[in-house]
Amino acid sequence: xxxxxxxxxxxxxxxxxxxxxxxxxxxxxxxxxxxxxxxxxxxxxxxxxxxxxxxxxxxxxxxxxxxxxxxxxxxxxxxxxxxxxxxxxxxxxxxxxxxxxxxxxxxxxxxxxxxxxxxxxxxxxxxxxxxxxxxxxxxxxxxxxxxxxxxxxxxxxxxxxxxxxxxxxxxxxxxxxxxxxxxxxxxxxxxxxxxxxxxxxxxxxx
Numbered sequence: 009x010x011x012x013x014x015x016x017x018x019x020x021x022x023x024x025x026x027x028x029x030x031x032x033x034x035x036x037x038x039x040x041x042x043x044x045x046x047x048x049x050x051x052x053x054x055x056x057x058x059x060x061x062x063x064x065x066x067x068x069x070x071x072x073x074x075x076x077x078x079x080x081x082x083x084x085x086x087x088x089x090x091x092x093x094x095x096x097x098x099x100x101x102x103x104x105x106x107x108x109x110x111x112x113x114x115x116x117x118x119x120x121x122x123x124x125x126x127x128x129x130x131x132x133x134x135x136x137x138x139x140x141x142x143x144x145x146x147x148x149x150x151x152x153x154x155x156x157x158x159x160x161x162x163x164x165x166x167x168x169x170x171x172x173x174x175x176x177x178x179x180x181x182x183x184x185x186x187x188x189x190x191x192x193x194x195x196x197x198x199x200x201x202x203x204x205x206x207x208x209x210x211x212x213x214x
Contacts, residue, residue, distance in 0.1 A: 044156075046076075071111075085133075099147070
């Protein structure tokens, strides 16, 4: 094994970025960035705590669920979940975050890096209501870096090409939970019922 241990060695291996790759970085939202955010139903929010322990959490809602508050600020609503709050706890000790915006069928992604703060109430919460439910809280991100990322990863993975998707041979969610958490008090039948079609009805209930 040959490990890379310094930036010079890494740059010698990868080469220098193209001028276009360097120039695409911005600090304020362009009209096209706003349009991208308005069409995105899914983001990944990356965080780390003060010790560098990391978390990447998916967030999803109807397209446009992330609200643009200004040229340098966005807000991501929180919906009911498992209450672990890993990413939010990270933000309290280290506000630096990264966000990737995905649009189904598009290979490019929009990337935003910045500083986050947790907001428990704000006037714009009324504009984030889904199925009659206001967000529990919101993550406001002050943008420090924003740019579009190319489609190479999606082209290589063929993520949006259904004909290339593998057969679903993995166990059901209920079976995975029972296998990975053997001490879970629920029976497999109870877990199957929990993760059944009725699961969608619980999406916005605490």
